[in-house]
Amino acid sequence: MAERIYVFKRFERFWHWSQAGLIMFLMLTAFDIHGTYAIFGFEKAVAYHTIAAWSLIGLWVFAIFWHFTTGEWKQYIPTTEKVVAMIHYYSVGIFRNEPHPFKLTQLRKHNPLQRLAYLGIMLFVGPLIWVTGVLYLFYADWAAWGLTKLQLEWVATGHIIGAFMMLAFLIAHVYLTTAGHTPMAHIKAMITGWEEVD
Amino acid sequence: MRHLLIRAALMFCCAAPLAAVGPVLADEAKSEPKPLKLTTTADHTKFKELQKQFNSGPEVTKACLACHTEAAGQIHRTKHWKWEYLNPETKQTLGKKTVVNNFCISIASNYASCTSCHVGYGWKDANFDFKSEENVDCLACHDTTGNYKKPPGFAGNPVVKDTEYPPGSGKIIKGTDLAKVAQKVGKTSRDTCGACHFNGGGGDGVKHGDMDSSLAAPTKELDVHMDAEGLDFTCGTCHSTSSHDVAGSRYAPTAQDKQGARIRGKADKGNPATCVACHGNGPHKKEARLNQHATKIACQTCHIPTYARGGIPTKMVWDWSTAGQRDAEGKQITKKDAKGHIIYESRKGDFTLAENVKPEYFWFNGRVDYTLVTDKIEKSEQRTPINRISGSATDGKSMIWPMKVFRGSQPYDPVNKTLVTPHTAGNDDTGYWKNLDWDKAITVGMNDSGHPYSGKMEFLKTEMSWPITHMVAPKEKALGCAECHSKQSRLAGIQGIYIPVRDNNKLLDTIGWAIVFLTMLGVFGHGAIRIVSSRKHQAKEN
Numbered sequence: 023m024a025e026r027i028y029v030f031k032r033f034e035r036f037w038h039w040s041q042a043g044l045i046m047f048l049m050l051t052a053f054d055i056h057g058t059y060a061i062f063g064f065e066k067a068v069a070y071h072t073i074a075a076w077s078l079i080g081l082w083v084f085a086i087f088w089h090f091t092t093g094e095w096k097q098y099i100p101t102t103e104k105v106v107a108m109i110h111y112y113s114v115g116i117f118r119n120e121p122h123p124f125k126l127t128q129l130r131k132h133n134p135l136q137r138l139a140y141l142g143i144m145l146f147v148g149p150l151i152w153v154t155g156v157l158y159l160f161y162a163d164w165a166a167w168g169l170t171k172l173q174l175e176w177v178a179t180g181h182i183i184g185a186f187m188m189l190a191f192l193i194a195h196v197y198l199t200t201a202g203h204t205p206m207a208h209i210k211a212m213i214t215g216w217e218e219v220d
Numbered sequence: 221m222r223h224l225l226i227r228a229a230l231m232f233c234c235a236a237p238l239a240a241v242g243p244v245l246a247d248e249a250k251s252e253p254k255p256l257k258l259t260t261t262a263d264h265t266k267f268k269e270l271q272k273q274f275n276s277g278p279e280v281t282k283a284c285l286a287c288h289t290e291a292a293g294q295i296h297r298t299k300h301w302k303w304e305y306l307n308p309e310t311k312q313t314l315g316k317k318t319v320v321n322n323f324c325i326s327i328a329s330n331y332a333s334c335t336s337c338h339v340g341y342g343w344k345d346a347n348f349d350f351k352s353e354e355n356v357d358c359l360a361c362h363d364t365t366g367n368y369k370k371p372p373g374f375a376g377n378p379v380v381k382d383t384e385y386p387p388g389s390g391k392i393i394k395g396t397d398l399a400k401v402a403q404k405v406g407k408t409s410r411d412t413c414g415a416c417h418f419n420g421g422g423g424d425g426v427k428h429g430d431m432d433s434s435l436a437a438p439t440k441e442l443d444v445h446m447d448a449e450g451l452d453f454t455c456g457t458c459h460s461t462s463s464h465d466v467a468g469s470r471y472a473p474t475a476q477d478k479q480g481a482r483i484r485g486k487a488d489k490g491n492p493a494t495c496v497a498c499h500g501n502g503p504h505k506k507e508a509r510l511n512q513h514a515t516k517i518a519c520q521t522c523h524i525p526t527y528a529r530g531g532i533p534t535k536m537v538w539d540w541s542t543a544g545q546r547d548a549e550g551k552q553i554t555k556k557d558a559k560g561h562i563i564y565e566s567r568k569g570d571f572t573l574a575e576n577v578k579p580e581y582f583w584f585n586g587r588v589d590y591t592l593v594t595d596k597i598e599k600s601e602q603r604t605p606i607n608r609i610s611g612s613a614t615d616g617k618s619m620i621w622p623m624k625v626f627r628g629s630q631p632y633d634p635v636n637k638t639l640v641t642p643h644t645a646g647n648d649d650t651g652y653w654k655n656l657d658w659d660k661a662i663t664v665g666m667n668d669s670g671h672p673y674s675g676k677m678e679f680l681k682t683e684m685s686w687p688i689t690h691m692v693a694p695k696e697k698a699l700g701c702a703e704c705h706s707k708q709s710r711l712a713g714i715q716g717i718y719i720p721v722r723d724n725n726k727l728l729d730t731i732g733w734a735i736v737f738l739t740m741l742g743v744f745g746h747g748a749i750r751i752v753s754s755r756k757h758q759a760k761e762n
Contacts, residue, residue, distance in 0.1 A: 057707060057721045064702040064721065112746075117753040162512035175718040179728060186732030190739040197743040201750075 029131040030215045034094070037085045038212055044078045045188065052185050075155055098141050101134050108135045116201065126219060143191055151184035265403040274398035277341040277378055278354040283402065285353060292353035294464035300339045302350065303327075305471050310589050314471045320593050322538060322606050322628040322682045323421040326641035328669035333645030335376040337416035344375035346668060359398070360415070364406040367396055370415075372645065386647045410436050410446060413455040425532040429577060429624040430690035434530020442530050444694045458493045468493035473687055475518070475586035475611070476619050477501075495519040516717070518584075518619040522699040523692050526576045527624060530691070533561055537572035538628040541679035544656045552656070567644075567653040579622030579688050581711050583611030591682075593671050596637045599680060603627060606684040613716025620714055622688040629681045631662060635674030639682075641665045 030038070051074065054060060054067035062070060089095040107123035112135070115123070124133040132140065157164070157177045164172055202208035203218055211217035264270055269283045285292055295301045304315035316334070320326050327334040328346075335343040341355045342348065349355065357376060359368045370378055371393055373385060381395040418424060418433045425432030440447040445457070459468045468491060477496035482488055490497065499519070504510035513522075528534040545566050547553050552566035563571050587610035591597065597604050611618035631640045643665035644652045652661035658677055666673035702721075704711045709722040 055721070057705075057724060063700075064705050065700055068701065117749055119754065119757045162508065173718065174720075175723070178718060178720055178723075179725060182725075182728055182732065186735055190735050193736065193739045193743055197747065200747070 025219050026216050027126065027128060027219055028215050029126065029128060029211055029217045031092075032215070033084075033088055035212060035215060037081065037088070040081055041078065041085075044074050044081065045192065048074050048078065049185070049189060049192070056182065056185075072159065075159075079152070097130070097132055098137055098144065100137055100141055103134060105134045105138070108133055112201070122203070126217065131217075139191070139195075143188075147184055147187045147191065150180055151188065154178075154181035154184060260406065264405050267403070270399060270402045272399060274402065275380055277357055277359070277376075277398070280398050280402050281341075281354045281356055281358055284358045284405075288358075291358065291464065292356040295339060295356045296350065296353075297463075298339075298465050299469070300466065301356065303338065305469070307472055307588075309472065309587055312590055312592065314590055318592065319590055320606065320639045320641060322626060322630050322684050323427055323535075324644060325630060325639075326593070326665065326669065328641040329643040329665045329667075330645040330651075332375040333372040336370040336372045336374065337419075338376045341377050342375050359401055359405065361408045361412050362405040363401050363412055364404050364409065365401050366411060368398075368401045369396060373647070407454070408456050409454050417455075421535060425528060425530075425534045427535070427626075428686055428690070429527040429534035430524065430686075430688045432528070432530060432532040432534065434532050435690065438530065440694055441697070442691060442693075444692050458497075460492045467491055470687070471588065473584075473586050473588070475584045475621060475687075476617055495523075516619060518621045520687070520689050520692070521579075521581060521620050521622050523695070524579070524622055524688050524690075525693055525697060525699050525703075526578055527622075527688050527691055528575045528577050529693075531575070533559075533573035533575045534577065534624070535571050536574045536577070536624075536626065537570070538568070538626070538630075539570040540631060541569060541629045543567060543569035543652075544658075546656070566656060577624070578710065580625050581620050581714055582609060582623055582685070583613060583618040583714065583716070584609050584621040584623075584687065585611040585615055585617040585619075587611075588685075591639065593639050593641055593669060595639075597632070597639065597680065598637065599632065599634065599678070603681045603683040606682050609685050613714075620711065624686040624688055625683055626686060627681070627683045629679040631658060631677050632680035633662075633674050633676065634678045635676050636672055638671065639680070640673060640677065641669040641671070643668070 048071060051062065051067040051071040054062050055064055055071060057064075061067070104123055111120065111123050114120075126133070154177045157169075157172070158181060160167075161174065161177075164170070199208040199212075200206075202211075207218055269286055274280045274283075281292070299305050299315060302315060303317040304313065306313055316327055324330070324334070331346075331348070332344045339357045339360050340348075340352075341357055343355075357370075359378070360370065368378060370376055371385070378396050378398065379385075379393045380398060383393050383395070385391060385393050414431070414433060414436055417428070417431055418435065419426070420431070421427030425434075435443060435446055437448040438446050440450050445451050445453040447453075456466075459466050461467065474491040474494050477490065477494040478501065479488065479490045480496065481500035482490070482492060482497045495503075496519075501514070502511040503519075504514070542564070543566060545553055545564075553564065554562055554566070555564035557563050557573070561573050563573065565571075589608045589610070591604060591606050591608070609623070611621075631642055632638070633640050640662045642652055642658065642661040643650050644661065647654065649655060650657070650660040650664040652658065655661075659675070662673055662677055663675075699710070703709070704719060705721040707722065707724075709719060711719060711722065
């Protein structure tokens with residue numbers, strides 16, 4: 023009989039899924055604005071993208087507050103422990119039905135690769151998108167902010183780089199949710215909060 | 221209460237005008253001022269000075285000046301009178317008297333025809349007296365009857381008696397009763413301004429593209445301000461005058477107006493005809509981002525989606541080089557398109573017409589340099605600009621402006637390397653429109669304008685830019701974002717700024733999609749191997 027651990031608390035699950043929805047909607051509108059396709063058209067896509075962006079900023083304010091007050095931020099401290107084992111597992115072990123090298127607990131709910139990936143997203147891709155996005159929104163105020171040397175092209179390019187990286191992350195992330203104990207184990211955990219472990 | 225009584229009395233009067241009215245009520249009704257329809261304080265039909273027969277324009281003007289003593293002197297200072305303008309920035313002397321264009325080319329030697337649009341009488345040659353007060357034409361601008369006409373060929377004079385013109389043609393121009401016109405003078409109107417400005421270039425809508433007779437009584441769709449059933453602006457509402465000097469100029473346009481909305485009492489020498497003069501610099505209330513756009517983009521760029529929208533085509537190309545063809549009997553030819561618009565005339569050459577035209581867009585800072593008949597031109601593959609507009613993304617004075625670019629080919633002296641001023645109009649032996657002989661026409665015309673002509677002529681390809689500023693559409697019809705923020709951007713030719721979507725970096729997109737594709741490939745590959753290997757394991761276990 024598998025052991026069950028309560029890993030994702032209610033707020034965390036709410037945060038995750040509303041963030042997931044907003045990011046996917048932001049992706050959808052982003053590439054509409056970019057001219058890749060025209061579902062809403064540039065004008066509406068910009069309006070929706072802006073609303074979704076502000077919503078996500080609001081959500082992040084709550085999430086950051088939650089992480090610091092609960093101490094959950096420690097879940098993202100990077101570690102080199104078992105990183106090699108994880109890489110070996112994803113590239114070889116998983117195909118040989120080898121056991122997962124990482125045993126998750128309430129205090130360590132992310133495996134070392136997850137820690138690194140999420141930290142990278144939060145420290146690099148996220149800020150890149152947010153800083154360029156906010157600059158984009160406040161283009162009119164650059165002069166007042168003293169940003170006279172800043173070029174719209176750099177900001178736009180940074181924002182687009184961020185978008186592609188986020189899209190690549192999203193694909194890999196969604197796939198790796200199936201790499202748990204059973205293909206649906208991680209997804210169930212993110213919905214119910216309970217993860218089954220061996 | 222008193223008001224109600226008067227109302228009742230008035231209603232009673234209307235209903236039964238012959239019935240006896242009580243003395244008290246009748247007195248009350250009498251004390252009300254009589255209703256006035258006039259927008260001025262003077263009813264000109266009552267003036268003895270105007271109740272007579274006028275045999276010429278100057279006779280009318282003398283009567284006007286008897287009361288309006290300073291009017292002629294004011295007119296004498298204006299471009300409308302002098303047809304001369306010294307551009308303070310370029311120091312070029314311009315004005316119709318001097319410039320050459322690529323429509324009918326030049327007024328030199330063609331005065332009697334061209335000056336039908338002069339606010340004066342009798343400018344038939346280069347010796348016109350610009351100091352004459354009685355030769356100022358008050359009626360051209362102040363007529364309200366619509367009956368006042370100045371036919372070409374009469375040097376700006378109206379025709380008072382029925383006259384055969386051209387002589388011997390059998391065509392009769394009907395005379396105008398100037399007394400009736402003079403007694404009905406009033407403020408200028410779209411019709412009076414339009415009589416000339418709608419017909420620039422020799423016909424309705426020919427020259428400007430954003431001005432033609434459809435603006436005489438436009439719909440809201442065509443012009444949100446001049447909308448005859450709505451705001452009903454006249455030209456003078458924006459081009460407000462001071463001492464008869466009409467604001468707004470195509471020789472020195474205001475490309476960027478940073479002064480904000482004009483307020484009474486504020487000392488201000490700015491052009492009152494700009495959009496900003498009324499709307500200010502931040503007119504978009506709902507979408508602040510649009511005000512940011514308005515720091516680089518002229519209002520006209522978004523708010524005039526196309527010009528020549530009123531059903532009247534404008535000329536886009538005029539090729540003088542094909543003029544001169546005759547039919548088998550040696551007569552001049554006219555060709556028309558399916559809609560009946562002239563596209564070829566022996567005396568003028570080929571035309572290309574267009575309606576609902578998308579403008580071309582340029583950085584423009586208000587500086588316009590003209591190519592004058594005195595300027596040397598090296599003939600090349602590139603079109604010679606008749607008026608060269610200046611502007612760039614970085615000069616701090618430029619805005620992105622919509623323009624009609626009028627292209628053509630016109631006579632050129634390859635030896636002296638100058639444009640020429642041919643004699644076109646005129647019922648004489650040398651006028652090109654009658655005799656189709658370039659050599660005679662150019663010799664006479666250049667003699668009149670006082671410039672040398674080598675005797676050799678070729679055709680030079682030229683272009684002329686006309687800022688588009690009329691036919692402002694209702695805001696719902698303003699350009700959408702994607703008109704510019706797309707790969708088929710209207711602003712494709714605008715350099716020096718980054719326009720999102722138009723300027724997407726192809727390399728960045730390629731690398732970005734490659735990373736996304738490789739991630740997908742990795743994910744699917746990994747997944748496929750997982751499925752295969754787990755089946756193997758299951759098979760083993762079984």
